[in-house]
Amino acid sequence: MGARLSVVYITKNAGQHFDRSLASVAHIADELLVVDSGSQDDTLMVARSTGARIIERSWPGFAAQRQFAVAAAENPWVLMMDADEILTEAAAKAIRNTFLIGEPAGVAGYLLERRSFFHGKEICYGDWAHDRVLRLFDRRCGAYGESLVHEAWETHGTVEQIPGCALHHYSYANYGELLHKMCLYATLNAQQVHQRGKALHAYMPMTHALAAFWRGYFWRLGFLDGMEGAAIAWTTALGAFMKYAMALELRDCDRQ
Template identity: 35%
Template sequence: MKRKLAGEDGVENGISVIMIVYNEESVIAATLESVLWADEIVVVDSGSTDRTPEICRSFPKVRFVDQPWEGFGRQKNVALNHATTPWVFSLDADESVSPALAAEIRRVANGASCDGYFVKRKNFYGGQWVRHSGWWPDEVLRLFRRNAGRFSDRPVHETVELTGKVGRLENPLEHRSFHSVADFIRKADSYSTLGAELMRQKGRRSSATKAFTHGVFTFFKTYILRLGFLDGRAGLLIAASNAAGVFYRYMKALELQERES
């Protein structure tokens, strides 16, 4: 049976919030609470072993979908495929929408002049809003007409590929991903593995020299050119983590080259 669009049921320019999750029990309730204004919430879970499914299913608006992991872009397209409203807002499990941003999203969707909208992200390390280091304004395209956008098929750092005119929202999204040094280490290791695989797929060659020079330049760019030193200890940690992630990525890519040669 064909599913109705929310707009066909009388919700003009309805909005679906879509999310992908895995073991997010510590943050998911607060995130969902921040988007209860949406007409529906689609959550795609890739096999969580904690209380994430239970928490999500306790929210009446949530459509919960089990889906084996296929990569960030493909996973988000699964969520997009389950959305039924004219508009979609993509949200990560460690982000939240303020009442001001929620009101702006509803207002824009009801009188949109564009097909998609960028939103600024306020990134936090612990309780500190990081205003430099390349972390602000950190614009990401998150609100778009469902029939005008798809996520790129990338294993990491996926983006929305939009057909149509793009605008910008004024109110920021809050992102609280890092709470400790261990969080930075885990992300650097995980993303560098995915990045190395992407380099292999694109045929990009690596070497120990490239790993070192790219890592050093990344630290300089983050800490000096992007004024990371103004963020204090957080800026130093971000610069070092970015450099380590780039170094790991090139070294892992070199390992893949050597295995295939």
């Protein structure tokens, strides 16, 4: 008998790709679980149409919400999905074959390749390329870290990669969404730096911004992605600048 798998989402106004995301995992999920924090669009209607189990819960933060969702799942093996991610057919088949004969032996999780798309094209270079994310895991062997943003599953077991297993990530519809999300992440990152008491200096916003742009646009060849590559590199650099500028601001407020 094969191992059972829970596919888990945390949502709020999931957006235009949610129905396709659910459809991409429906035939490998023994359970579909959606933990929603106050959606005002058709997110819950879309989830109900697939037979997903829905839990409505106020927003405690990214890591805490994901940890709650993992704990609420019925099965020990969990595939954590975002509403703007679509599992490829090849990936679904690979996961199904992996779990067909039972729980994987000696493995606590699997990395999935994540390919990001922006303006209808795949981003092949820069900071978004060659991304590997730990999304398929045994919940008995780890937990989510306490980061305010870019939270990740931390396991104390062996991690492998299933060949050909990829997620397609459709995160931003336009430049406005890209800029809006950068502001959100920069704010959360600044709060995190402040909470951790990291030493800060006045030069850090500029040096981190310049380093981020150089890394993404030149070192990782982001310029080969054209206008989209430039926008991603500039936005990442601006996010780095604002992260440390706001962290300095928070520090100075505490000193007054």
